[in-house]
Amino acid sequence: MIRSTNQTRNEKRVLVCLSSSSSNAKVIHAAANIAAAFGGTLIALFVETPAYAQISDDDKKRLRSNMNLAEKLGARVDTVTGEDVAYQIAEYARLSDISCVVIGQTNTVGGLLRRKKSLTDRLVAYAPDLDYYIIPDYGTKVFYAKKPQNRKSGSALRNCAIFLAALGLCTLVGLLFSNLGFTDANIIMVYLLGLLVVSIFTTHRAFSLVWAVTSVLLFDLLFTTPRFTFYAYGTGYPVTFVVMFAAAFIISTLAIRLKQNAAQSAKAAQRMSVVLDTDRLLEKAKTRDEIFSVLASQLSQLLKRSLVIYPSDGETLLNPNFYPAADDTVPYRADKEKEAVEWAFRQHKRAGATTETYPQTDYLYYSLRIQERVYGVVGVAVHDSPLDAAEQGVLASVVGECSLALENVQNAKEKEESILLAENERLRANLLRAVSHDLRTPLTSIMGNADNLIASGDTLDTETRDQLYHDIYYDAQWLTGMVENLLSASRMNEGKLNLNITTELMDDLIGEAVRHLGKRLDAYQFEWRKAEELLFVKVDARLIVQVILNLLDNAVKYTPPGSHIWIGAYRDGREVHVSVEDDGPGIPDDQKPRIFDLFYSSGNPTGDSRRGLGVGLALCQSILKAHDGTITVSDREPNGVRFEFALPEEEVTLHE
Amino acid sequence: MNKPLILIVEDDPPIRNLISVALEAHDYRYISAANAGNAVMEAASHNPDIMLLDLGLPDMDGVEVIRKIRTWSNMPIIVISARGDDRDKIEALDAGADDYLTKPFSVDELLARLRVTIRRLNQSQTDSAEQTVFTNGALRIDYAAGCACLNDEELHLTPIEYKLLCLLAKNCGKVLTHNYITQQVWGTSWENNVASLRVFMATLRKKLEPESGSPAFIQTHVGIGYRMVRTDN
Numbered sequence: 097m098i099r100s101t102n103q104t105r106n107e108k109r110v111l112v113c114l115s116s117s118s119s120n121a122k123v124i125h126a127a128a129n130i131a132a133a134f135g136g137t138l139i140a141l142f143v144e145t146p147a148y149a150q151i152s153d154d155d156k157k158r159l160r161s162n163m164n165l166a167e168k169l170g171a172r173v174d175t176v177t178g179e180d181v182a183y184q185i186a187e188y189a190r191l192s193d194i195s196c197v198v199i200g201q202t203n204t205v206g207g208l209l210r211r212k213k214s215l216t217d218r219l220v221a222y223a224p225d226l227d228y229y230i231i232p233d234y235g236t237k238v239f240y241a242k243k244p245q246n247r248k249s250g251s252a253l254r255n256c257a258i259f260l261a262a263l264g265l266c267t268l269v270g271l272l273f274s275n276l277g278f279t280d281a282n283i284i285m286v287y288l289l290g291l292l293v294v295s296i297f298t299t300h301r302a303f304s305l306v307w308a309v310t311s312v313l314l315f316d317l318l319f320t321t322p323r324f325t326f327y328a329y330g331t332g333y334p335v336t337f338v339v340m341f342a343a344a345f346i347i348s349t350l351a352i353r354l355k356q357n358a359a360q361s362a363k364a365a366q367r368m369s370v371v372l373d374t375d376r377l378l379e380k381a382k383t384r385d386e387i388f389s390v391l392a393s394q395l396s397q398l399l400k401r402s403l404v405i406y407p408s409d410g411e412t413l414l415n416p417n418f419y420p421a422a423d424d425t426v427p428y429r430a431d432k433e434k435e436a437v438e439w440a441f442r443q444h445k446r447a448g449a450t451t452e453t454y455p456q457t458d459y460l461y462y463s464l465r466i467q468e469r470v471y472g473v474v475g476v477a478v479h480d481s482p483l484d485a486a487e488q489g490v491l492a493s494v495v496g497e498c499s500l501a502l503e504n505v506q507n508a509k510e511k512e513e514s515i516l517l518a519e520n521e522r523l524r525a526n527l528l529r530a531v532s533h534d535l536r537t538p539l540t541s542i543m544g545n546a547d548n549l550i551a552s553g554d555t556l557d558t559e560t561r562d563q564l565y566h567d568i569y570y571d572a573q574w575l576t577g578m579v580e581n582l583l584s585a586s587r588m589n590e591g592k593l594n595l596n597i598t599t600e601l602m603d604d605l606i607g608e609a610v611r612h613l614g615k616r617l618d619a620y621q622f623e624w625r626k627a628e629e630l631l632f633v634k635v636d637a638r639l640i641v642q643v644i645l646n647l648l649d650n651a652v653k654y655t656p657p658g659s660h661i662w663i664g665a666y667r668d669g670r671e672v673h674v675s676v677e678d679d680g681p682g683i684p685d686d687q688k689p690r691i692f693d694l695f696y697s698s699g700n701p702t703g704d705s706r707r708g709l710g711v712g713l714a715l716c717q718s719i720l721k722a723h724d725g726t727i728t729v730s731d732r733e734p735n736g737v738r739f740e741f742a743l744p745e746e747e748v749t750l751h752e
Numbered sequence: 753m754n755k756p757l758i759l760i761v762e763d764d765p766p767i768r769n770l771i772s773v774a775l776e777a778h779d780y781r782y783i784s785a786a787n788a789g790n791a792v793m794e795a796a797s798h799n800p801d802i803m804l805l806d807l808g809l810p811d812m813d814g815v816e817v818i819r820k821i822r823t824w825s826n827m828p829i830i831v832i833s834a835r836g837d838d839r840d841k842i843e844a845l846d847a848g849a850d851d852y853l854t855k856p857f858s859v860d861e862l863l864a865r866l867r868v869t870i871r872r873l874n875q876s877q878t879d880s881a882e883q884t885v886f887t888n889g890a891l892r893i894d895y896a897a898g899c900a901c902l903n904d905e906e907l908h909l910t911p912i913e914y915k916l917l918c919l920l921a922k923n924c925g926k927v928l929t930h931n932y933i934t935q936q937v938w939g940t941s942w943e944n945n946v947a948s949l950r951v952f953m954a955t956l957r958k959k960l961e962p963e964s965g966s967p968a969f970i971q972t973h974v975g976i977g978y979r980m981v982r983t984d985n
Contacts, residue, residue, distance in 0.1 A: 576856050596838075599947035600974070601954050608974040615860075630954050632947075637975045638838070748947045 108136030111194040116159035123231045127198035128169040140166035143184045144177045146356035175489040186222035196227035255298040266290035287311040295351035308344030312337045367490045370398045378501040391498040392419045402477035440473045449478035464499040471502040538571035584642045595636040602631040602665045609644035619657040625664035631672045634746040639719045646712040647676040655680025671742045679736035692717045756801035760784040761791040774859045788812035807833045815847045822848040828869045838975045850926045872925035886921045889983035913956045920980035929977040
């Protein structure tokens, strides 16, 4: 999305840092006040550190309630991951054009020798040009990464096995080296190597520290003189112990961090790939249903939880679709969830489990919306394991992407509808003009001629009288044709849904049109080349008959009596073609592109003449458009004109 | 047969006048009624041979009139309807009308329909009710033997084609709606059956009318149905 820079410059963006601290609420309130005072927007940021995975459930709960609070106060909640909280905040602030940062000062590191640099100090160092508002935060418990308490016994056993195996192996190698007369330094190296292995392959720091103690003791016991005692004569040995212990501590810390980072970046990479995949899939999705299925598949892949999606028609929610996760056996209880779903739909906010609205439900609901338009609600099973901050972040982003895609589909649809509506409106307006203007001419002629006959029929000679009779008949016939076209046009205006679509044999339709034209064809050399095979089309019979009638009518109108007129249907690929040809004067090339325009009439560009009122061909074209067909005009060799229209062929299955 | 008596039921005076003038000019006897009530009364008291019935009457739906008449009389009824929807025509035909004319119609068209109907009346007078053989020009159907011949050559028809042919022959001159035919032949009137009906009708016609110059036995009424016409001189 491209935002104008001016707009962002004028608008203050206030960033508040979220934490699981209970006093964080105070900070958030303060930040909201500051944002309100500036008339700016509030953004709440949580930096997920590797240690986050290990914090207690209470802390997680507090963090969630802080997030909810921020949201309630109108903040946009965002999550980033990284180890260095200060650096992440500074980076985020730089990228998001943040002008001021509100942060709680957890001043607990009153060190003995030297105060450790606080978060704020480091933040200021990273981003010196931001405004900072520091909310004092004394006397509250600071969150530290808690030591993991419950390890699975399986992994503990495995850790012990690794530990003992490594210890045994190192000691054996150490004994071997000792027998071979290698120096102690080599043996220490072996133990250090063992330490590295244990740090990497066990999941707990305790093993590394125990290793440090054990290996020092073993070294002392087995390799220093006097052997098999814990005495060490060499003055350098205590130093060795200390170094060994310190090395163990540092290596284990690094190894654990390495593992956590690897796990976290793997997870982040997976999330990132889901988000990227979503973009790619949404690009391909063309319909609402396709978008919903992309949403479902991406979220299932990402969260591995059950999903429920309620599509919406804009006014109400429709029946939900369920996407249960493989391991989820809890049935979906629609009655229990109903209110939360409705709330998410009506209030355009998240609701349900882990939020403050309807927290008793099993699912967490997000609405798929762009501004005021809601396209549906998606629910994610929470049960008893709440989503972590990063999951929520990616979930919100996938939901946002899908909403945008739905909006695009909706916009495209509306645009298409409005074009169609405008097109129909144009046709209707033009037809009205035709009715009011062009019908007058034949009506005047009929009225005038009848008037003459009534008033002075006796005094007119037979020839004149006959001429008047024929004029009346001709004009009435013309009006009839016009009315047929108007009726067809009005049916077209009612929209595609009102067409009476049936499977029809093309020759039947041609026959109907020919029959309708009746005696008017008698003056011409008319030939109907019937198709050998049965050609079926799925059409509104009346309208297609009208098309054929108009084409034949034009041929009769624009060619002198005695000319040839041919009509025939044939198959071309998956289409049925019908051609109407004559060997009359033809249509000049410069007029061909315009003959399908409304009210274009050949030879009579202006004036009141009704001859060739250009409704017929324009109507033919819109009828064929409505049937996914086409109509073309070309020259017939050596002279004359050839109209041809094509419709998709329909296959018929027989019921014997 | 004497000159047939025709009952014109039409509420619009100019149209009634137009039909009367046309009938008079061609030596038909006629009576007329301007509304449904009069129409039923005239039909009952004069027992006309043919009825021309406008569907848009002020006091009663034309289809209702047909149902009433059909309770006691089989007189041919030709309905006249304004152009637009085919549904009213189909409804009238299903209620028992024999044929239809669409406004605006020419006098030629009107007279042609009357000729067809009168020929049918004459034919049904000469035919006995329990006829086992049907002939129409070169077409001959032997109901008892279950076979049809064209120019004395047996037609090779599928069971459905034969069923259709018999149905049309037994209602020769009458327009049968798609719905009616599918009901009679398949027992249901699914859209699929209507599409199938098109195919069977087309193949049947190909067999009955092998060359483009052959006389047409079956008329297609697009959007409405089919009718067998007399091809005798």
